[in-house]
Amino acid sequence: MTQQFNYGVIGCGMMGQEHLRNINLIDGARVHAIFEPDAEMARKSQEFAPDAVMCGSVAELLALEELDCLLVVSPNYLHVEQLEEIAATRPLPLLMEKPLYTDPEHAARIAEIQASYPAPIWVAMEYRYMPPVAKFLDALEKTTGGVKMLTIREHRFPFLPKVGDWNRFNEKTGGTLVEKCCHFFDLMRLALKSDPVRVMASAGQVVNHLDEVYNGERPDIWDSGYVIVDFANGARAMLELCMFAEGSRYQEELSAVGPDGKIEALVPGPGRFWPDELGDAPTSQVIVSPRYPKGPKVLDIPVDDSLLAAGDHNGSTYYQHVNFLAALRGEGEIEVSLQDGAWAVRMGHAAQQSAATGEAVAL
Structure with missing residues (x-):
């Protein structure tokens, strides 16, 4: 039982x-x-x-x-x-x-x-547990021969309304590069198996929420930016965020390249936002592109319909809970520690600081 x-x-x-x-x-x-x-x-x-x-x-x-x-x-x-x-x-x-x-x-x-x-x-x-991202992470080393360059792009919809509009203000969110992007900084550390040593960023609020006012205050939450991160093992990673690009076919695109080849993951956004007149929502894909011999392979990574219906994160919330409970039963390990969570926030704060000052931040 x-x-x-x-x-x-x-x-x-x-x-x-x-x-x-x-x-x-x-x-x-x-x-x-x-x-x-x-x-x-x-x-x-x-x-x-x-x-x-x-x-x-x-x-x-x-x-x-x-x-x-x-x-x-x-x-x-x-x-x-x-x-x-x-x-x-x-x-x-x-x-x-x-x-x-x-x-x-x-x-x-x-x-x-x-x-x-x-x-x-x-x-x-x-995000670690989205099936296409999990497949990407699992095949990373074999495909690339050791990642040297990692790029993560998220082109998505603006921040949704939240109770009390708390997510419109940096003071309550930690800033977009913390609130939204800690997922991606976590993926960088996980994929590269190394800790960051330097962060450089350019980001700001350019389109979204500019005409909104809450209790007399205008939102200061950023909606776009670039972040480059140098890692201790010599690898580099880049994040590209745009939160006024919900017309994209895919919401997240990950690309990792090493001496042996390249691997990509393409992840659609929430199916509830896909227009009915365009037919079925896109299916997640992983693309494996070896250098020798050339010949990209496209793998469809379908997600169970019941999991897609249960949330906006491609089934990842379900798989996260399954693994969490397995750890509590002694059948697995805690896969995302307090230290992992703290590193992701620290990287986000460094990116916020770099974008605000125009200077690289050493970690």
């Missing part, structure tokens, strides 16, 4: 509800309790977890004896405070949404938790 895990979920906005839908697909997992302070989001979350206990605070949720693990999907600026409350009150196994923190000064607080937290913490870097 599969071991049952009862989740306590903190935060059930748009991404939190995606987590709920995916937990529902997993044998041996259920949402036992939810804390969501926004009444409308709480109501919507009950559609996906009708039997969950609705709690009025983090403390009330943590007091429930039935909980086996926690999932934090609250707004970015609450992450550190809530992580500290959990660590001090009831440090259960935890899946923590990205970004791990938003302010560079929070890094020391995260390091303190890392040194003392007695249970597993997994940082939610979903």
Whole structure:
């Protein structure tokens, strides 16, 4: 019989509800309790977890004896405070949404938790688990003979509305190169098997949210940029972000090149945004291009329809939870550590600093 895990979920906005839908697909997992302070989001979350206990605070949720693990999907600026409350009150196994923190000064607080937290913490870097990206990562070394150049492009839609419009302001998100791009910096470290030593960036707000005003304040969140990262092992990586390019066929395009060849991954955006008049939404692909003999091979990487229906991340949320629970059962390892999550944020902050100052930032 599969071991049952009862989740306590903190935060059930748009991404939190995606987590709920995916937990529902997993044998041996259920949402036992939810804390969501926004009444409308709480109501919507009950559609996906009708039997969950609705709690009025983090403390009330943590007091429930039935909980086996926690999932934090609250707004970015609450992450550190809530992580500290959990660590001090009831440090259960935890899946923590990205970004791990938003302010560079929070890094020391995260390091303190890392040194003392007695249970597993997994940082939610979903992009690792998109099937085309997972295939790309698995075939990377064999195809390239050791990656020397890695490029990640995301051409996508603007930031969606969130409760209280918190994602329109750098103070609450950590900045676009933290909030949105920590996924990509995590992929860089994972793919290159090395840590960054220098970051250079050019980025800013050029199209989106320029005419919006919230409580008398104009959004300052960036919508585009380039980031170049040098790594300790001599490899280089580049990120290209554009958040006013939702007309693209593919949302993410990854390319890695080494002495033996090149491999690419092409990942479509959420199917719900694909126009019906254009027919079926694109299928994910991986393209393997050896140098000798030449002959690119295109591999379609279909994603199960039920997983596509459960969220906007090509099934990755589901696979992430499956692996997280396997680790809790002793059948796998924690694959995305607090250190991984902290590095991704640190790289994002360095990129923000570089773009703001026009200078390279050493790490």
